[in-house]
Amino acid sequence: MFKGFYNLTSAMLTHQSNLNVVANNLVNVSTAGYKQDRYTATTFDDVMYARVGTNFSEGQEIGRQSYIRATSEIYTDYTQGTMEPTGLSLDFGIVGDGFFAVQNPDGEVHYTRMGNFTLDDDGYLCLPGFGQVLGPDQNPIYLGTDKINCDKQGQIFYNEGGLIGRLGIYSFEDNGTLVHTDRGLFEGEGAELSQDCEIWGGYLERSNSDVVKQMTEMITYQRALQSAAQISKMYDQLMSRAATDVGRMQ
Secondary structure, three states: OHHHHHHHHHHHHHHHHHHHHHHHHHHOOOOOOOOOEEEEEEEHHHHHHHHHOOOOOOOOOOOOOOOOEEEEEEEEOOOOOOEEEOOOOOEEEEEEOOEEEEEOOOOOEEEEOOOEOEEOOOOEEEEOOOEEEEOOOOOEOEOOOOOEEEOOOOEEEEOOOOEEEEOOEEEOOOHHHOEEOHHHEEEOOOOEEOOOEEEEEOEEEOOOOOHHHHHHHHHHHHHHHHHHHHHHHHHHHHHHHHHHHHHHOO
């Protein structure tokens, strides 16, 4: 009886975690360059084995049943999003592997696929609310005007001619080591200039989160959560009834 209660409680926690991830994906479905997250779970005993190993006990294992599930990993899907034309000269999209580098006022560098840039008060290319966009030399890019165009190598030119600068596109040996922060930014070490991508000026990469699929998953997890909650109430009532009846026995 109590085993079933543990299973149901674990199911509710798992489905709630799934709902949290799906909800975040839906919130960012219109965020340029956003990469959706995925939730995976494992058994509690596997988590314990992974963290402390099996060498601390010399006893014999008496069973492999595990009634609690735990978070295994929330990983990011880096699949290419759809490129959408905007016609805006300060919009840029990356086709291939790579990230824009953005430096905040504190000097911290973050990486993103969002390319909906603008100019700050000093004329530097920036991502609104975050910081200045960096070039290949890791210095901010000064434009001073939005009358520009960009080639597929990321070189930026005045409309009248003349090279201004170049966008820095950085890649990592393993994207799995990146930490996904708020609003589509990433933190990571070991960034190198990417050689395997194109820059499309006047385009934005849309989120790779499919709104229909995310809505379907949300409904599925919501129904599963409700079912587990209803059955857990039945278990609670049954256990209360059993405790009451046992207490009345002579």
